[in-house]
Amino acid sequence: MAEHLHQPRAPSGIGLVLTHGAGGNARAPLLVALGEAFAGRGVTVVRYDLPYRQASPTGPPRPAGAAKDREGLREAVAAMRGRVRGRVFLGGHSYGGRQASILAAGEPGLADALLLLSYPLHPPRRPAELRTAHLPSLRTPALFAHGSRDPFATRDEIEAARRLIPAATELVGFEGAGHDLFRTPGRSGADVAALIAAAFLAFAEGAGAGRV
DSSP: OOEEEEOOSSOOSOEEEEEOOTTOOTTOHHHHHHHHHHHTTTOEEEEEOOHHHHHOSSSOOOGGGHHHHHHHHHHHHHHHHHHOSSOEEEEEETHHHHHHHHHHHHSTTSSSOEEEESOOOSOTTOTTSOOOTTGGGOOSOEEEEEETTOTTOOHHHHHHHHTTOSSOEEEEEETTOOSOGGGOTTSOHHHHHHHHHHHHHHHHHHTTTTOO
16 A cells, blocks of 8 residues: 555645655654644645555665655655645655655645655765755755754754755754654654644745745
């Protein structure tokens, strides 16, 4: 099953496609909690397994397959456009968020805003290997949710990356959290998801994401 649907009781007309990190799948606890939190706010959510994960239940993605993963996301966003009448957002954890941002940089207007969870700005302990080449071309509003102990980027590094983006951006920080935001000290996973959902929807509204 490539997708998992969260259908709100009172749909707002907004849709969100969420995808996972390199070692996970669409059943990751963070994505499940986010699906529930957004659906509680009227958003139709699809948790999407990237093509590499559809092909194999375990193992990391391969660089040669990244374009296919982005094509899968493109198709998932298009399918969501057919499900809802309003704006469609795209989000992902780690690898999934990076592929979402690369896709959006190459196709402005594909998604109305991005939710980038634990963005993998560089490999752990290799801060010189920045993954920022596409960010100056990213014109889609983007909210970053990031832990203060994430080895893939410090807060200062995320702030520097945000300055490269010629669109509205925002950073929601989680003190003490690592790469898996679901395990934030002092907060339940449901609380983390609720905070992210509220912050993202407020950000997207303020940024005018998708307004005509």
